[in-house]
Amino acid sequence: MNAIGQSFPAEQAYDTWLPLLQLAAQEVFNLMLNCGVQPSTAEVDDQGLDNTAMVGLAGKLCGMLTIRCRTKSAAVMASKMLGVTPESAGHAIWDALGEISNMVAGNFKNKISGMADGCMLSVPTVITGADYNLHPLAVSSAIRTILIFEGEPIVLSLEIHN
Amino acid sequence: MENIRTLIVDDSSVMRKIVERSLRQAGISIAQVFEAGNGAEALGTLQENKVDLILCDINMPVMDGLEFVKQLSSVENAKGVPIVMITTEGSEGHVVQALSAGARGYIRKPFTPDQVKEHVIPVLAGKP
Numbered sequence: 001m002n003a004i005g006q007s008f009p010a011e012q013a014y015d016t017w018l019p020l021l022q023l024a025a026q027e028v029f030n031l032m033l034n035c036g037v038q039p040s041t042a043e044v045d046d047q048g049l050d051n052t053a054m055v056g057l058a059g060k061l062c063g064m065l066t067i068r069c070r071t072k073s074a075a076v077m078a079s080k081m082l083g084v085t086p087e088s089a090g091h092a093i094w095d096a097l098g099e100i101s102n103m104v105a106g107n108f109k110n111k112i113s114g115m116a117d118g119c120m121l122s123v124p125t126v127i128t129g130a131d132y133n134l135h136p137l138a139v140s141s142a143i144r145t146i147l148i149f150e151g152e153p154i155v156l157s158l159e160i161h162n
Numbered sequence: 163m164e165n166i167r168t169l170i171v172d173d174s175s176v177m178r179k180i181v182e183r184s185l186r187q188a189g190i191s192i193a194q195v196f197e198a199g200n201g202a203e204a205l206g207t208l209q210e211n212k213v214d215l216i217l218c219d220i221n222m223p224v225m226d227g228l229e230f231v232k233q234l235s236s237v238e239n240a241k242g243v244p245i246v247m248i249t250t251e252g253s254e255g256h257v258v259q260a261l262s263a264g265a266r267g268y269i270r271k272p273f274t275p276d277q278v279k280e281h282v283i284p285v286l287a288g289k290p
Contacts, residue, residue: 031272032180081176083183092176099174102221103271106250110270116253123173123223 014141014160017112022145024108025156028100029149033080037147037154044146044153050130051094053101057109060118062161064136065105067097071128073152098124104156136161165193166214166286171204171230172248173222177271181217181248181278188279190286201230208239215286216240218265220249220256228256231263244285248273 022039029037049068057063069077071093078089078096089096102124109115141160146153168185170178178197185192196211198204202225204218216234220227227247234240246267247260257268267281 028272031274078176082179095174096176099177102174103250106252106270107272110250110252116251117255121221121250123221 014143017108017158018143018145020111021104021108021143021156021158022147024111025104025147027107028103032100032103033077035080035150037149040146040148040153042146042153044155046155047130049153049155050128051097052127053094053097053124054127055098055101055105055124056122057105058120058122061109061112061115064159064161065101065108066155066157066159067101067104068155068157069097069149070152073149073154076150076152094126094128098126108158138162164191166190167194167196167212168192168215168217169196169198169204169207169211169213170217171198171201171222171227172217172219173199174219175199177219177248184273184275184278185217185282187275188282190279190282199224201225201227201233204230205233205237208234208237212239213243215282216243216245217248217282218245220247220251220260228259228263231260231265234264246282246285248278 026037029035048070051069051071051074053067055065074093074097075086075089077100078093079086081096082092105121109119136159138161143158145156147156170181172178182195196207198207200222218227231245244266247265248269250271252270260268266285269277269281
């Protein structure tokens with residue numbers, strides 16, 4: 001969880017952020033859920049990814065980090081965090097997914113030199129349902145990766161607004 | 163320290179449970195756990211209850227953790243109670259702000275139970 005010594009801002013630096021984003025997520029799953037996630041290059045059918053957690057970033061880096069997954073995956077995440085069965089996780093699945101997105105965003109920004117102090121995070125929001133469109137008013141770049149968690153896909157995205 | 167009363171302040175109920183479990187895994191004997199979803203709720207809890215340890219997030223709605231720590235000096239039940247921040251805000255600036263406001267320890271999320279043990283036990287023992 002060391003900071004990477006790269007300057008900011010630099011448009012081309014976004015390319016180097018993908019492995020940092022993946023690492024940030026892997027550390028959160030390893031430490032808080034006691035299980036791994038593996039990056040995948042396989043394409044994912046967005047259908048069924050009906051849980052979306054969002055955390056806003058503001059300051060030196062403006063944007064939005066989102067994590068999308070199936071309800072089944074969110075329930076397993078909550079169960080691993082709470083030590084209960086997925087079936088009994090109940091409403092905690094959204095709380096857990098929001099907290100995971102918050103930790104991934106925080107862990108990611110802490111890995112980029114100069115970002116930890118200059119970038120604030122919003123309280124996370126979780127949307128359920130897949131039938132919606134997101135219209136950010138300014139997006140200059142985006143990083144997207146697919147992670148495999150317990151055999152199911154998770155789509156992790158960072159939209160960068162500046 | 164045996165049978166402590168602790169206040170866990172975090173807007174995530176899942177995280178409050180994880181923090182409580184981590185304290186128990188660290189071998190800390192807990193008599194009672196109070197929970198609050200933000201700083202304002204926590205101040206209300208402390209008006210009515212005495213605790214031995216406070217664990218507090220920073221980013222929360224209504225009242226954030228730094229403001230909560232600043233306001234604690236005016237709460238009689240909180241005088242001398244050690245505070246450990248547990249937060250995703252891992253920057254040096256936030257650490258300095260938290261410690262300046264009165265926190266005695268700082269744990270970055272994500273964390274392990276061992277990290278909780280490493281930071282909380284010295285604080286409970288009264289060590290800096």
